[in-house]
Amino acid sequence: MVLSDTETGLLHLLTIWYFWYYTGIRNGNVSDWHRWGRHEHAGAARARRWRGDRLIAQAWGHVQQAVAAAARAAGLPEPPSPHECAIGLGLAGAHVKARCDEFLRQAPAYARIALDHDGCTALLGAHGGRPGVIVIAGTGSVGEALHADGRRESVSGWGFPVGDEGSGAWLGLSAMREAQRALDGRGKAGALAQAVWGLAGGTREALFAWCEHAGQHAYAKLAPLVFDAEPADSAAAELLQQAALELEAVALALDRDGRLPLAVLGSVGRRLQSRFSPAVRERCVEPAGDAVDGALHLIRQALAS
């Protein structure tokens, strides 16, 4: 795989970071951990036209900026150099091996880098590194499991527009379809359709123009309209129920016997959780930590091995 052919994928790779670093590598002291959080890259639309190499270089630039910010927050007199840091990274899109290889090839000289996809760091964080299942539904959706035998498994998470059932973008696509059907006479103009018209336009030309420029994130922004319309619109209520069923199917595929604790993550997932069937709700636990905690696990494991 040539990276300049995967710009769309690389773009995705930039959207979410979680990492930890520690200083003190010179004397082997690993007690001085600094937590750093989510980092989102705002220039996604512009980056679409960039070459792959530039995108990776920019991504590493963001890592270095964040390490410097973490150092300031920790009261260090000056930012540590890369060789003084070990970092754990959870990256969207890191399930593609060739992409990870290229990303690591361009890395600054960090003392140690532990890299996995963002679902993995969320999983390790939610269950403190112990066996468990997570279902995440935000803009996209995915399920991850760490089984008792150490095996890891992913379900769903196939991305926009084909997959990510039950996610915010999936709800938004469905909401827009409601608005389209109501506008052209295939369906009723309920509260949901009217809410979408209010946001995207209530004429055929306006909806066309909106959809022409809309991607995953634009559709995900319609998801709150579905929740808002639920009390007044049975179509909205059905959509939310269907989304909950999709997320349940992910949880069940990862753990048919229901032996593992299940943490539901992401803004959409958290709102859908109460709609799960009693059997699935019973398996739910509060997440022990977030994906940043998971990135810490990742780098600790790497240093311990």
Added chain:
Amino acid sequence: MVLSDTETGLLHLLTIWYFWYYTGIRNGNVSDWHRWGRHEHAGAARARRWRGDRLIAQAWGHVQQAVAAAARAAGLPEPPSPHECAIGLGLAGAHVKARCDEFLRQAPAYARIALDHDGCTALLGAHGGRPGVIVIAGTGSVGEALHADGRRESVSGWGFPVGDEGSGAWLGLSAMREAQRALDGRGKAGALAQAVWGLAGGTREALFAWCEHAGQHAYAKLAPLVFDAEPADSAAAELLQQAALELEAVALALDRDGRLPLAVLGSVGRRLQSRFSPAVRERCVEPAGDAVDGALHLIRQALAS
């Protein structure tokens, strides 16, 4: 709307042409009509990065090439100059007025240009310019009606990925979802899922890579797999039934009382037609002509007015 911001739309605009031209404008003779057919632009992927102006110039270049080819086919000693020709054009994407205006602004000096969207020319062709309904399902899907009072109406046709229910791309998206669900354990590995794996790959990484680069046309290429899998796979059969219901809904929204003749067009539409309910099948007629005939109607109407 600035055209350089609508490159994706303009790209779409290039994909299908239908037109007619006639010579003899100098002496007012309109009997010398030359039929010309479908013209598809193959360089779509490359054109994505072009500026809007270049794309429009290229489109007009294609029109001129096709007029020259029609002249050769008609045995004319040399191609007519634009001011000797009147042309009727049916363009995908021409429902956006700003786009049409810009397209016409850059037109060579044809004696007369009649421009409408490709659904309109298909409608005029299918019913010989008389009132009727068409439902087209190929790569995309749309329904068009010309009512007895002269009113025109469009239903569906909202484009990929959000709309175009019952189209080839819609079937292909659904087929890929079957393959994804079967691969990650949410569904059974039936004949359809296996056929998609055979084409796109049977591992998580291979399916990811395929979907990452797939657009409307790539998904539409999966549609024949759904028809092929139907005898052995109830999921495929259900998908086809659902697609037929979606196209029926389009026909019903355009003509609730069923007073107008209905022509079903497009490779997918033709294959789905036998699945329509008896009441809708009864309304179906064979198309009187194709979109090229419709473009002829368009330019004749323009010259007569």
